[in-house]
């Protein structure tokens with residue numbers, strides 16, 4: 296069964312809109328776990344626009360499923376990971392003006408710097424993942440740098456679904472889905488664990504969950520959005536059911 300890691304950043308986005316104490320990312324993580332989340336993911340951005348360091352420390356103390364920290368490849372963020380000790384550090388590119396992560400990490404360009412950073416994290420027992428586009432050369436560089444996991448960027452697939460009236464059968468959508476599938480196959484062939492995420496929704500997840508041997512899906516915005524209407528537990532449960540159904544089709 297593919298594991299579902301729930302990204303709770305956008306609960307903190309609502310809280311930060313008022314700089315108050317609710318809704319609590321901690322409560323969101325607890326509810327997500329009750330709904331069946333296999334892991335909790337959060338992204339501490341350099342500008343701290345949503346999740347704060349204190350959220351990370353509280354979650355580390357309290358949740359009993361794996362905790363994944365998304366982070367930019369900077370010395371400050373590595374230091375934070377070494378103090379907080381998430382189960383997995385997930386490297387993502389970060390731009391100040393972006394609304395959300397816009398593309399995969401250019402691992403090829405940063406190979407030497409990333410390799411150095413990974414050594415410290417591995418010594419501390421933290422697994423490492425790189426968020427990359429569906430591109431074999433980037434996936435190869437992920438392995439060369441020392442990452443044990445790669446997460447394939449499903450954003451282009453998700454955008455093609457929106458562009459094509461939400462049809463999962465549209466040829467353009469199928470092309471984007473096949474690119475993800477080919478990337479997953481390549482990552483597995485060279486010995487990486489392969490995860491996927493970004494832009495996945497209750498509607499489009501079936502096309503990605505039907506790809507064989509993906510280990511984890513990392514999903515945030517759609518789960519938090521639906522939780523506004525049905526609650527976090529139900530939103531997570533629906534997503535898990537959609538994933539399960541797609542795997543058995």
Ligand code: PXP
Nearest residue numbers: 396426492493494513514515516
């Ligand atoms: N994976 C990575 C690497 C991300 O940066 C994000 C967004 O924080 C996600 C998955 C989740 O994306 P979404 O919120 O669109 O589900």
